[in-house]
Amino acid sequence: MRLATRTSQYVVMILFAVAFLAPLVWMVSASLRPEAQVLSVPPKFLPTDPQWDNYRQIFELIPVFLWNSVKLAGLNVIGILVVASMAGYAFARLRFAGRDIAFMVLLATSIIPGIAYLIPQYIVFRHIGWVDTQYPLWVPKVLTPVFATFLMRQSFLTIPQELEDAGKIDGASTFGIYWRIMLPQTKPALAAIGVFTFLESWNDLFGPLIYINSENLQTLPVALAQFQGEYFTQISLLMCGATVSVVPVIAVFLFAQRYFIQGITMTGMKG
């Protein structure tokens, strides 16, 4: 009986796993097929004669898009970690006039849907000549990490006071205490925010779509969507591009899964 339930559980879990992975497997397999066989009937999930040359072709087209994606993800991750950890530290551990009000006001802004300020933001950026540059894809994000600040504050609150006091006795400056003593204690939170920010930047569709017109500034996923008729005329090549756009994300996810899941549960259900 016990064996029967266990077996049936495995069967159900495997069926679900097939349903969740098959489209991704198909994407990789389609990227390795000759164009004529991409949409074969009945569908094939494994290529019989892998066309590695498809990837050689795609890598002649996409390095600039790939670099744009990497660059923007890097700027966003580093910028948000610095800004959010400084603010989170101040809100958690420093005493200053107006601190609690400032914190409440910051949190309150997060209930306004982004679309409400994205439209005027676009007009302002057009006014100062930022449309068709990459600034709108990182400057406003790096300077408004409200949620990450909230998480960093929670993380700094859990650090024992003695550590900070020890730093004060040694005569360290406030910045020194933050940077050398407190920040290393928040590595799990930093990792969770870093992974989230990377994914969000990498997978962003709306921002690059409205701001970038020049193809040499476009990110990889959005370039695939925008130029599918122009450069990526073949489905197999499109699937190569899609695969390349997914691999870094899956890699980061597999590598940092623990922090990612921690981040979700931390933001989701605490208290």
Added chain:
Amino acid sequence: MATISSIPPTRQQQPAPKYGRAEAIAEARRARRKQNLVGWLFISPIVVGVVAFQFFPILVSMAASLTSWNGISAPKFVGLKNFTDLFSNDPLFLQTFKNTIYFTLASIPLTIGVGLILALLCARPIRGVAFFRTAYFAPYVTNVVAIGFVWFWFFQPDNGVVNGLLSQVGVTGPQWLSSSSWAMPAVILVSVWQGIGYPMIILLAGLQGLPAEYFESARIDGAGSWSRLRYITLPLLTPHFLFLLITQFITSFQVFGLIYVMTKGGPGHATSVYIFNIYQNAFSFGKVGYASAMAWILFAVIAAVTYLQWKLQKRWVFYS
């Protein structure tokens, strides 16, 4: 900081001389001023950012919603005309509103329901569970462009995978993305497929945090696994369900990416959702004032529904 620690320790032990009191007060005031300065320096990047990139645009957006404005020439004040036009004069607005409700009402129960099943499966100690959890979660981290492409080909009526599988069990599949009645179910299916990882992780964390004693005593009382689920697990998870209902409503009501990649709102306006309509008005048609009014209606709807969910929680959410 430096001024305090530079005072020799011996001086603190002596009784303060008379003239030192005013000096001490001045010193404390200086220290406090320095504390305030340091604190605000630490938060200055985010304060400047939120004021410049959120507050200011929010005010502009509020004002813009009362104007006729193309974003380039001077805005013209029109009062509440945008709002009255939207409700009385814009069939597309009403249709995208309805489409969004359709999308939201179908995807929320599916996402949370299947997410619960997966969480229950993954909560049992079983070999290889990490692999399965990762597999179910993988679509959640994949970008919508790649996902949209794959499913676009899957839903091709004649040589797509979905109808291919259906024909093997003797069913003739519909036209999917080119059918005005089947395009939305197709998009919902993909959205649920992609989004399920999130509720699964939240509910899994909830399941792992449940107190074991409840289950022990239920087992002693002879409760079967179904009644343990029905009368213990599910009630204890209700706070997590409330959280998921609130967050899933907010995200589903603002769905955009998948629609943009898979259907561009079509065929006709069958899958045109609210944010897609705002996007087109603001960025394709240059109707900035009109689009801003729509954004504030969206805010009102989200705020009202969230408030309602919060108020209604005492009817069904169980706090142990």
